[in-house]
Every structure is written in structure tokens, then in C-alpha cells.
Amino acid sequence: MKRISVIFAILILLSLVLSGCNKTASSDNVIKIGANFELTGTMAAYGASSMNGINLAVDEINNSGGVLGKKIKIVSVDNKSDVGESTNVATKLINQDKVVAIIGTTATPTSLGMVNVVTDSKIPMIATTATNPKVTVNPNTGKVRKYVFRACFIDPFQGKVNADFAYNTLKAKTAVIYIDDKSDFSKGLAKVFEDNFVKLGGKILDKEAYVQGDNDFRSTLTKIKGVNADILFLPGHYAEVGKIIKQAREMGINSPILGGDGWDSPDLVKIAGSSAMNNTFMSNHFIASDNDPKVQDFVKKYKDKYGVEPDSRAVLAYDATNILAAAIKNANSTKADDIVKALENLKDFVGINGPIKFDKNHDPIKSAVIVEFKDGKQIFKAKVNP
Numbered sequence: 001m002k003r004i005s006v007i008f009a010i011l012i013l014l015s016l017v018l019s020g021c022n023k024t025a026s027s028d029n030v031i032k033i034g035a036n037f038e039l040t041g042t043m044a045a046y047g048a049s050s051m052n053g054i055n056l057a058v059d060e061i062n063n064s065g066g067v068l069g070k071k072i073k074i075v076s077v078d079n080k081s082d083v084g085e086s087t088n089v090a091t092k093l094i095n096q097d098k099v100v101a102i103i104g105t106t107a108t109p110t111s112l113g114m115v116n117v118v119t120d121s122k123i124p125m126i127a128t129t130a131t132n133p134k135v136t137v138n139p140n141t142g143k144v145r146k147y148v149f150r151a152c153f154i155d156p157f158q159g160k161v162n163a164d165f166a167y168n169t170l171k172a173k174t175a176v177i178y179i180d181d182k183s184d185f186s187k188g189l190a191k192v193f194e195d196n197f198v199k200l201g202g203k204i205l206d207k208e209a210y211v212q213g214d215n216d217f218r219s220t221l222t223k224i225k226g227v228n229a230d231i232l233f234l235p236g237h238y239a240e241v242g243k244i245i246k247q248a249r250e251m252g253i254n255s256p257i258l259g260g261d262g263w264d265s266p267d268l269v270k271i272a273g274s275s276a277m278n279n280t281f282m283s284n285h286f287i288a289s290d291n292d293p294k295v296q297d298f299v300k301k302y303k304d305k306y307g308v309e310p311d312s313r314a315v316l317a318y319d320a321t322n323i324l325a326a327a328i329k330n331a332n333s334t335k336a337d338d339i340v341k342a343l344e345n346l347k348d349f350v351g352i353n354g355p356i357k358f359d360k361n362h363d364p365i366k367s368a369v370i371v372e373f374k375d376g377k378q379i380f381k382a383k384v385n386p
Contacts, residue, residue, distance in 0.1 A: 159192025
């Protein structure tokens, strides 16, 4: 009887081991990639568009056979538009979910919130729309962050594009700058704009600041109206920018208002109102009305799946996903250092807006567009190459 019990126990143990082996084999059939995005909070619209782009890319990749014979599995976690939470999300994705890489985030602060985690853990990340140079280059050491890449242009390029457009196209000779004082993105883009605008011969008449989450900007806008500058430069994010533009127009500030890619969200026009957005302009990565066949093919696929036109967040997240998949394929490996090397040597990759390759700082070399708002619609104004 005792002998039978021992044999029975051994059989149970073997079944558990085999069950565990089968589970491991099953997990080996997928490549897990983390997605760290702002799905709630002040930048939730950014995160929603980004995840749409990622999911579209993953569907296409998996339907075409996957990568290295395996399906891509996205593990998505909400960072709640919070820097500290972004750090926690990255830690969870790496330590608990065991992802091979992370895509995200959509903003400089939340991306900076995870760079130390991925660096210490030696897991590559591709930020989608974090444009501050500090994301890929450590400002304290001047060294490139080995495991950090991005899919978007950087603020030194974007700020120069804005300054050139303001001075040479809009013929603005004076400007007021109104920044989000808690945003590295806003402050960094403002500094680049100011330096280039002044270098061209322009003059900054006033600089004002608000804090993300503010709702009433009338007191500061009264001061700005009194300055009577040729242009208002507003390098913030859509949630506050929409309210500022709405209140500025209600107060009779009718001068051109210019900003960066932080404006790009369908919610901007909803917040500000279509008429208030007239005579406003932004630099951006993409515009859906671009006649390029590759752009129009993407727009159609996106609209068929989601019922709306894509914004730049969707495009860059889509590109980032395909860039990462291409790197894993080229490396023939999911090991971090192999992926990093493949990203650094990326060639012949064509994104939605054209060819993409990384420079020595892990920043992509790519063009920007200037977009004008007319009656709530985005109109292509100009394309600027690096």
C-alpha cells in the first residue's frame, strides 16, 4: 500500500512538472513587449491614440506570421499621466511581466520617469513622442542612454522650425512666450524657440507661466493682451492649450498663436472651439491630409479600424512598434543588447512619413510639418526637412 502511495505521489509530481513545461513552451511562442502610456489623467487622449497605433501594428505583424516565428504580445499598463507612476509601470513591466522591450511614453516627463529603470535593467525602450533631448542623452554626463531610443524628432529641431515659421512666414517681429512651468517639454521648446527667434532678429516682449492642471488663465492673458505682440508662442499640451486659446479669443486676443506637437489631439478643437482655433499653427510629425500614398493607406486602415482619423501619436506609436519588430528580426534575437545594436544599425526602414534611421544620440532623422487650423480642420501648411 505504501509502495502504491509513493508511486502515485511520483506520478502527481511528474504531471505537475510536465504541466509547467507545457506552460513554459506556450509562453515561448510569444514575444512580450511592454506599453507604458497615459491612458488616464491629463494626457489620456495621447495614450488612447498611441495604443490604437500599437494595436494596429501588432495585428498586421501577427497576421503576417509574427517575428522570429512568434506572435507579438503587448502588455499595456496605464501610467496615469504621472511621472512616479511611469517609473512604477516600467518596473512592473520588466520585473513581473518580463517584457523584452518597452514602447512609451508619449511625453517627456513620463519618459524621463522610466529612463533610469530601463537603463539599470538593461531593457530597451522607444519613446513615441517625448521630444526633449534629455530623454536619450543624460544632461549630467552628456552620454547617450544606451537603452533609450525615440520615434519622434527633438525639440532643438522643432523649436527652430517654429521660430523660422513665425519670423519668416508669419512675419512676426515680436512675441510673447507662455509656458507650462512644470513641464520639461514646454520649457525646453520655449528656450529653443526664443534663441532662434532672437537670432533671426525677433524680440521677446514678455514671458509668462502656468502650471499643468490650471483652468483659468484670464489674469495672465490680460497682461499678454496689453503687450500686444505679433505672436503668442504656446508650447504646452492640448488640455491647457485648448483652454488658453478659448479664453484668449474671448478676451479679444486675435493675433496668431503658435505651438508644438503637444497640441496634437482631437480634444484640442473640442476644448477651444473651432472658431477660436482659426489663425493658430503647430509644428507636428504628421498630418492626415498628406497626399503621400503611404500616408493615405495608413489613414484608411486606421479609419476602417477605429472610425476616426489618426493623429501623430497614433502614427509614431505604429512606427515605433514596427521599428522594434524590425530590430528583433534583424538581430534574430530578443536579447536586449542585440536589439539595441540592431536599432543603432537600422537601415532601409520606411515609416509612415518616410525613411527613418537613428543618429548617434538615438534620435531619428526625419522631417516636420507645419499645420494650420481652419474652422476646426487641420490644414497642411509646410514641410520642413532636417
